[in-house]
Each structure stands twice: as C-alpha cells, then as structure tokens.
Amino acid sequence: MKITMAHGSGGKATSELIQEVFAKEFENEILNRMEDSALVKGSQKLAMTTDSFVVTPIVFPGGDIGHLSICGTVNDLLMSGARPQYLTCGFIIEEGTEIDTLKQIAKSMAKTAKAAGIMIVAGDTKVIEGNGGIYINTAGVGFVDETIDISSSNCENGDIVILSGNLGDHHATILSSRLSIENTIKSDCAPLNDMVENLLENKIRIKAMRDVTRGGLGTVLNEFATASSCTIELQEEKIPVSDQVKSFCKILGLDPFYMANEGKMVAVVSKEDSEKALELIRNSKYGENAAIIGSVTQEEAGMVFVNTLIGGKRKIDILYGEGLPRIC
Amino acid sequence: MKITMAHGSGGKATSELIQEVFAKEFENEILNRMEDSALVKGSQKLAMTTDSFVVTPIVFPGGDIGHLSICGTVNDLLMSGARPQYLTCGFIIEEGTEIDTLKQIAKSMAKTAKAAGIMIVAGDTKVIEGNGGIYINTAGVGFVDETIDISSSNCENGDIVILSGNLGDHHATILSSRLSIENTIKSDCAPLNDMVENLLENKIRIKAMRDVTRGGLGTVLNEFATASSCTIELQEEKIPVSDQVKSFCKILGLDPFYMANEGKMVAVVSKEDSEKALELIRNSKYGENAAIIGSVTQEEAGMVFVNTLIGGKRKIDILYGEGLPRIC
Secondary structure (H helix, E strand, O other): OEEHHHHOOOOOOOOHHHHHHHHHOOOOOOOOHHOOOOEEEEEOEEEEEEEOOOOOOEOOOOOHHHHHHHHHHHHHHHOOOOEEEEEEEEEEEEEOEHHHHHHHHHHHHHHHHHHHHOOEOOOOOEEEOOOOEEEEEEEEEEEEEOOOOOOOOOOOOOOOOEEEEOHHHHHHHHHHHHHHHOOOOOOOOOOOHHHHHHHHHHHOOOOEEEEEEHHHHHHHHHHHHHHHHEEEEEEHHHHHOOOOHHHHHHEEEEEEOHOOOOOEEEEEEEEHHHHHHHHHHHOOOOOOOOEEEEEEEEEOOOEEEEEEEOOOOEEOOOOOOOOOOOOO | OEOHHHHHHHHHHHHHOOOOOHHHHHOOHHHHOOOEEEEEEEOOOOEEEEEEEEOOEEOOOOOHHHHHHHHHHHHHHHHOEEEEEEEEEEEHHHOOOOOOHHHHHHHHHHHHHHOOOOOEEEEEEEOOOOOOOOOEEEEEEEOOOOOOOOOOOOOOOOOEEEEOOOOOHHHHHHHHHOOOOOOOOOOOOOHHHHHHHHHHHHHOOOEEEEEOOHHHHHHHHHHHHHHHEEEEEEEHHOOOOOOOHHHHHHHHHHOOHHOOOOOOOEEEEHHHHHHHHHHHHHOOOOOOOOOOEEEEEOOOOOOOEEOOOOOEEEEOOOOOOOOOOOOO
C-alpha cells in the first residue's frame, strides 16, 4: 500500500494512517490522548532542541532515518547535560511511499526511543508530491540540574579533549550506499545516554560537550575555540579511525576531520578529571574506542591545530561548503 | 543569491546562512547562545506540540509559510489551555531558494512570534535537492495551570458550540492562488492568544477547544463527538461564512464544513457560560464574527448533524480523502 495525497488531508485517511502506523508503535499514555498539544510534567530548567532529518538512502547499514531522528535529538539534549524526556515528531512524506516502509521506520523510532528513555508525546503528518521520500523532524525536551553548566564557551587553558570513538563511520556508510561500494562499514548512529549519564553521575566537570555530526570534528572544535577564545591542539596519531574507514578515505580523498558521525561525541574536561573521564567513557556503551586526542592551549585564540604524524602542524578550519548532502 | 547544497553542510556556509537570515530576525538571549539545545525555564505542567508546514504557494494573500508556521503551533498550544512560551523551528530548504525569500519568511516568523508572545529558542536547517520549495517544522512548549482541563472528551449534553468566525477563508485563498482566480479573499491565518486568554482570565469553563485547520469543522466536531460519545447538532443558518467565500464555494462545489482555516477555533462551553463566552470572543482580536452554531445532544452517540436552511437534517462525517493538498 502506498501513500497518497489523501493521507495528508487531515481527515479520515490521515487518522487511519496515524492509527495504523504511528500510534501502534509509539503508544503511551500521553500520546494516546491524541490532543493537539501533549501535556507533560515540567521542571525548573528545561532543554529544548530540534533537528530535521533528510538522509538518503532512508535505510542504510547500521540504521535508518527513524533511528537517526531519535538519536540526533536525544544526543543534542544529552550534550547540554539534560536528561532526555519528551519528543515530538513531524513527518513530511512523499506520495508513493510504501506504508510498509513507514511502518518499519516507526518501529525503529519506537525501539530507539525506548532505548534512549525518551517518550514520543506528539506528532504531525504531512504528505507532499514526490516519489517515496521521507523527511522527519524531531524536537526534544529534557530536564537539566541547576548545577550543570556545559557550554562551548567554557574551555580553558590546559583542558583535555576526549573523543568517544572512531570518526567517519556514518559518513562512509552513507557514501558507500550511494556509490554502491561494497564493504562492511556500518553507521555509528546511537543514543549516547549511558556515556553522558556515567560522566555526570561520577561528577566529572564537563566544560564543553558536543556530538560530532554534520560538519565533523573540525567544525565542532572550531566552534569551541571561537566561543572560548582558545586554541585547541590535537595529536593526529591519537585520533581513532577504523582501518576500513581509513582506506575508504584514502581512496576517495576524504578527511575524517570533516566527516559526519551520529554516535560520537567530543568532551572537553579539566586535566585532573581527564583520565577518569576517559575510563568512564570507555566503559560506557559505544565508548570502547574513546581516546584523549588533544588539549586546550592559549597560544593563538580561536584556532584548531593538529600535530601530524610526520611532524608537521596543520591548521584545521571549519568546514566550508558541502560535506555530503543529505548525510543526516 | 540562491540556496546551494553547501548551505546544508553544517559547516561555514550553514553558519553564515543562519547568522544572516535567521539569527538576525529571531535573536534573543536564549537563541543567541547557539548551543545544540536551548535551556529555558520550566514549570509544573507543560504542553508540547509540533506541526510541519508544506503550504504552496509559500506566500499568499494574508500571510506566508513563516507566519503560518508560528500561528499553527501557537494555536495548538492555546487550544490545550497553555500559555505559549518557547518554540523550535526546523527548516528543510530546497536548493535554488532565493535567500531574499528566506529572509522575508524569517522576518514574518519573528513578527508573528513577537505578536504571539512566544520565543524562538532553537532551530535547524537542512538543504535538499529541488527547485525553491521550503518546508518548516515548528515545535512548541507552553505552560498550563494545574486547574485547566480542556479535552475533546469533555463535551456534555446541553453544552454550547461556539465558532470564532467565518469559515473557509484560508482554504479559498490558497485555492484561488493556485488556480489564478482573482478575488479579494485573504487567509485568516492569525495567532489566537487574545481570544483564549480572555476566556481563561474570565473563568469560562471551556470543555473542549480546537483550532479549525486541515480537515475542517466537520472533522474537528466528529473528533469531539467520538471522544465524548455525544451527538453535536448544528444550525446551518448560524454558521458564519463571508459572501465572497460563499460564492467561491458555490462555483467550485466546495463545502465550508471541510475547508481549512488558520485563525479560527471552535469551543464547547456549558450553557450558562455560553453568552458570556460569545461576548468575550467577539470582543477579542479576530473574533468579531463569532457565533453560537449548535449544541451537544445525546440522541445518538458519536455523530454530528446539521439542520439545514431548507429544513433537512444532514449528517456531517469526518473528511475522507483529500481536502486540498499542501493547504498548510
């Protein structure tokens, strides 16, 4: 069964689609009320975020657009130190989409939301002309302890930069799918609750934290360096990249510094916390390849350098132009 | 200047686009922090909602997709009795979109958000292939007093149904634009804060309330009738429709019961509150044509009837199939 324009009418066809595909998968006491706004419990300090997902192909090794749409928003909330709580999702569905595809995506969203401890409380569905494409927007709300203060502007001289795992897996997966290159690279797409909770519960003072998505590590660290008016210096040999992705990059001329990831984060912590933080991340889900990759110095404000394997020093700029369209 | 795929990279081009187009218009102390999640103040009871907007044309008499994207989410929050507070927006922009168009839309969003007293706290921008189309998702958070209990399942025998103004203006506007029909019909697209605040401040006990958008009045009232297991009976001669929209409907064979509106609401209130509620709505912004259009009876559960001008009784069903694609 395929999506028709009637599924976007707001009437009975829309209602049937919602019941059959989404309500079944996402059901919970708040969503089931089917009012226009969901009513949820509040707290003193809220985190709010939103992300739209336009990745193509919509199903790829290691995930799909549904899984990605939950991970992306959950991770954005986590990066502010919030406990993810409630999520809304808006679907823009092209005519001709197979209802079965939609069901698979809804199932995948429900599974990931459960794993990430976030409740889907409201949704919206629109249908547009086209040929089977799907776009998903998710917006999330989380609660933050009053004591937490994580910000890209908090990096200080001497702080340590930890990366939670291998770079480039998601990017290489999507590009391989598009170019029909056969390999066993899988997207790293994952919710990082366990990792962040471990750091917060163990009172690691996180200065800055960001998931390394579109724009890549280079862009994130430049944002830190600019916001904190500091210099960040990395050691090339410390940066974890799998052998398979390394070869992939060599063949296609890609730079892991600018490749998108969907289950990796970079954290800046004080030097005294850094070894403990590294151990906590390594012992968390999805953190086994974490590494200390550099530190904050004050030599030149607002810049990122990497000390290369062959002894050079290379300036890492923010990504300009297009990494890979529709990577997330 | 046109949108290119590079504007969706997550790097410098994206950042420039955000700064030049969105940050300028939406600037406020929370958004300006430019973190991945916005941190806002909370409350005990939260309302959350989301809506995607795919209307075409993106600019139409009486509004544009930006204005609409704020009104839609603000009105959804209001309908639950919440005070709208914070809003996130996700843009999916087709390549080739004029940056000037985007600027105009951002300006319009900022203006409407200000009028509706809601703060834009987070955003996301994606670029896809295409030809100048724009899709906007907004998600909103509002706070609700613990005492408020508005729900489509609260309608009771004897309650009165009030419609806040003329039906069909938005629908007729979009259809006229698409068919290049010249007339002076304008979209009713508007935020209904003033109207709802007046009702709540004056302690009107609102049983059920809904903005009458996609799917039309017929669909909303059927949802009430089903959720409350009641029958709703309307008087055709009481239902406000402007002369121009009436003629438009006659020519094109449209039924105002299923036409989309973007600045109209229907409220179900107790009989003793109904005259006061009507007066309050009439004295509110956008409420001058409000009317009592019917009442709740218990003759047959879960149905909506209209007593027609010529003395008949017609069953009003939920809209099945397509009203008008991409109406909102």
